[in-house]
Amino acid sequence: MTALLAQWQGLSIRRRFGWLTIGFILLLGLWLTFRRFFIGLGDVTNLTDEFPWGFWIAFDVIGGVALAAGGFTLCFLVYIFGYQRYHSIVRPTVLTAFLGYILVAVGLMYDLGKYFNIWHPIIMWNPHSVMFEVAWCVILYLTVLFLEFLPVVLEKFNLKTPLRMMQKMTIPIVLMGVILSTLHQSSLGSVFLIVPNKLHQLWYTPILPLLFFLSAVMVGPAMVILESMLSARMFHRGLETPILADLSRFMQVALIVYAAIKIQDLFVRGVVDDLFTGSYESFHFMGEMLLLFGAFVILAFRKLRVKPAWLFTAATLVGLGVVYNRMNVAWIGMLRGTGSYYMPAWTELATSLFLITAGIVAFFVIVKYFPVFPELEEEKNHA
Amino acid sequence: MDGPYSILLDFTLCIGCGACETACQEEHGLPSDPPEDRLDYRNYTVVLKKDNQYYRKMCMHCIDPTCVSVCPVAALEKQESGPVVYHPEKCIGCRYCMMACPFQIPTYEWHKPIPVIRKCVMCNERVAAGRETACAWVCPVGACRFGSREKLLAIAKRRIRNFPDRYVDYIYGEKEVGGASVLMLSGIPFEDLGFRMDLGEQALPELTWTVMSKIPNIVITGGILLGGITWIIHRRMDIERENFEAIDRHIEQQKQLTEAEKEAK
Numbered sequence: 001m002t003a004l005l006a007q008w009q010g011l012s013i014r015r016r017f018g019w020l021t022i023g024f025i026l027l028l029g030l031w032l033t034f035r036r037f038f039i040g041l042g043d044v045t046n047l048t049d050e051f052p053w054g055f056w057i058a059f060d061v062i063g064g065v066a067l068a069a070g071g072f073t074l075c076f077l078v079y080i081f082g083y084q085r086y087h088s089i090v091r092p093t094v095l096t097a098f099l100g101y102i103l104v105a106v107g108l109m110y111d112l113g114k115y116f117n118i119w120h121p122i123i124m125w126n127p128h129s130v131m132f133e134v135a136w137c138v139i140l141y142l143t144v145l146f147l148e149f150l151p152v153v154l155e156k157f158n159l160k161t162p163l164r165m166m167q168k169m170t171i172p173i174v175l176m177g178v179i180l181s182t183l184h185q186s187s188l189g190s191v192f193l194i195v196p197n198k199l200h201q202l203w204y205t206p207i208l209p210l211l212f213f214l215s216a217v218m219v220g221p222a223m224v225i226l227e228s229m230l231s232a233r234m235f236h237r238g239l240e241t242p243i244l245a246d247l248s249r250f251m252q253v254a255l256i257v258y259a260a261i262k263i264q265d266l267f268v269r270g271v272v273d274d275l276f277t278g279s280y281e282s283f284h285f286m287g288e289m290l291l292l293f294g295a296f297v298i299l300a301f302r303k304l305r306v307k308p309a310w311l312f313t314a315a316t317l318v319g320l321g322v323v324y325n326r327m328n329v330a331w332i333g334m335l336r337g338t339g340s341y342y343m344p345a346w347t348e349l350a351t352s353l354f355l356i357t358a359g360i361v362a363f364f365v366i367v368k369y370f371p372v373f374p375e376l377e378e379e380k381n382h383a
Numbered sequence: 384m385d386g387p388y389s390i391l392l393d394f395t396l397c398i399g400c401g402a403c404e405t406a407c408q409e410e411h412g413l414p415s416d417p418p419e420d421r422l423d424y425r426n427y428t429v430v431l432k433k434d435n436q437y438y439r440k441m442c443m444h445c446i447d448p449t450c451v452s453v454c455p456v457a458a459l460e461k462q463e464s465g466p467v468v469y470h471p472e473k474c475i476g477c478r479y480c481m482m483a484c485p486f487q488i489p490t491y492e493w494h495k496p497i498p499v500i501r502k503c504v505m506c507n508e509r510v511a512a513g514r515e516t517a518c519a520w521v522c523p524v525g526a527c528r529f530g531s532r533e534k535l536l537a538i539a540k541r542r543i544r545n546f547p548d549r550y551v552d553y554i555y556g557e558k559e560v561g562g563a564s565v566l567m568l569s570g571i572p573f574e575d576l577g578f579r580m581d582l583g584e585q586a587l588p589e590l591t592w593t594v595m596s597k598i599p600n601i602v603i604t605g606g607i608l609l610g611g612i613t614w615i616i617h618r619r620m621d622i623e624r625e626n627f628e629a630i631d632r633h634i635e636q637q638k639q640l641t642e643a644e645k646e647a648k
Contacts, residue, residue: 042493049490052481113476113498124456131455194483
């Protein structure tokens with residue numbers, strides 16, 4: 001206790017403030033968790049019978065899965081396409097994807113009315129349901145991510161034989177991860193195929209699964225860039241700017257493909273005029289596209305994308321653009337069609353903030369105790 | 384009577400006595416103080432009034448129900464005799480049924496720590512025992528009739544034909560999203576009663592099934608394709624590495640040779 005106190009007194013004012021904020025968010029989150037599970041969903045959410053899916057589904061689950069796409073895109077590039085130069089950022093990326101998916105699963109538990117039945121899809125099948133596919137993808141991909149991260153744990157405890165076995169399994173595991181991610185990312189778009197009369201026509205399209213998949217491929221590198229830059233800052237380690245700037249070119253290609261198909265789809269379905277009606281849907285659709293356009297402009301200039309600050313901005317814009325898109329599909333675009341009004345309660349937002357904070361804390365704790373960043377390890381050994 | 388069964392609601396006959404509501408509450412053990420203007424977790428049906436006409440809201444018991452197709456654990460089930468029933472013990476509470484239902488019928492126990500979905504089950508136990516639904520059985524004026532869908536549809540068509548002034552020329556539920564087991568007749572347009580007329584005649588589950596049915600193919604083709612790409616690329620990387628090693632060896636040999644020659648000189 002005295003040791004902790006001494007450590008606390010050694011911290012700068014800024015760090016003290018940071019820790020107090022985190023502590024406050026975590027305590028508040030625990031209180032809200034108690035209310036959610038012991039009083040009910042109605043106590044902490046603004047959900048209604050007309051609008052049964054709110055912020056937790058739109059942001060924590062559907063947005064969260066998209067943001068965890070860094071794992072499969074980077075593993076695809078490194079292990080399948082053999083881009084060895086990205087190898088140094090594979091581990092932190094896989095860890096982020098793993099923690100991201102755990103957060104998604106936990107967020108889903110908050111939203112499920114009978115969360116203790118979450119395992120039911122394993123034995124009670126309905127292959128007609130997209131949600132059934134989603135459930136299986138989450139279960140299997142969490143397993144794959146665990147296996148992808150396992151070598152780090154084995155290394156930590158110096159278990160050589162299982163480590164060698166795992167290394168032989170790398171390629172099949174990565175292949176499974178890529179296929180499962182493809183299915184899972186696209187299936188979250190398929191979830192909305194069933195509501196042609198509720199989702200606004202700017203977003204409702206038969207190619208929703210394709211658009212969800214393509215935007216996940218686009219946001220994957222963005223997340224890798226963001227989290228590499230942030231952790232570089234936190235751990236005072238060298239920044240891999242050339243590698244990241246290089247990676248941003250994949251992001252640019254994915255962005256162009258995604259935007260081209262999305263815009264072409266508006267023409268094919270003949271709903272382009274809807275963009276200029278001044279409705280709030282058109283406003284939000286424009287917003288989502290503008291964020292991506294901003295990223296496109298930055299990435300188009302070599303001078304800009306090699307500068308960390310601009311690269312960071314571009315990746316942030318792509319991340320926000322994709323989250324905005326998921327919110328539009330699951331929330332904004334559903335309001336008019338369901339004839340209802342929904343605005344998340346502050347308790348819903350605070351619960352999401354709590355989960356994200358817990359996830360970030362977990363990331364730093366794991367990085368501190370496990371060999372996630374190879375060069376950090378070397379420093380430790382030298383010291 | 385032959386199944387599959389249906390319910391025919393003739394709003395022009397309804398006198399708004401609310402006997403169907405009361406019978407429903409009793410039949411399903413629901414609270415005696417349900418809301419009077421909407422559906423929620425306390426009732427399966429509600430009688431409402433628009434202008435001078437009463438009308439009812441309840442589950443349509445679709446022939447190809449959206450809720451049944453979206454439920455990940457098959458907690459909702461369409462019975463051959465007509466009713467769409469709910470198995471709360473299977474339910475995980477994802478509320479996809481509520482989100483997907485084109486008629487926005489299922490409701491939820493938002494105030495409970497362990498909530499379940501609530502909706503009309505067309506008195507499936509009574510129907511299985513060869514009886515009518517409670518609401519049809521109790522209706523004093525025949526505004527709610529229970530019977531085979533075929534016969535009720537014929538009755539509805541005959542009524543519209545014989546009394547064109549009394550009815551709007553539309554049977555709600557005949558074709559909506561592929562047809563429903565609840566059919567409705569009205570004297571004022573259905574859209575004025577808040578019923579959606581833009582749902583189309585296609586059963587919604589087909590929209591997702593076109594994608595879902597392709598998944599095994601995607602997995603197999605994708606797996607083979609990705610596996611093949613991986614093998615080719617890694618094979619080429621290995622060959623490249625071997626070539627480099629061979630070149631290195633060659634250079635090393637040349638060096639040794641020249642050094643040997645030098646020494647020999």
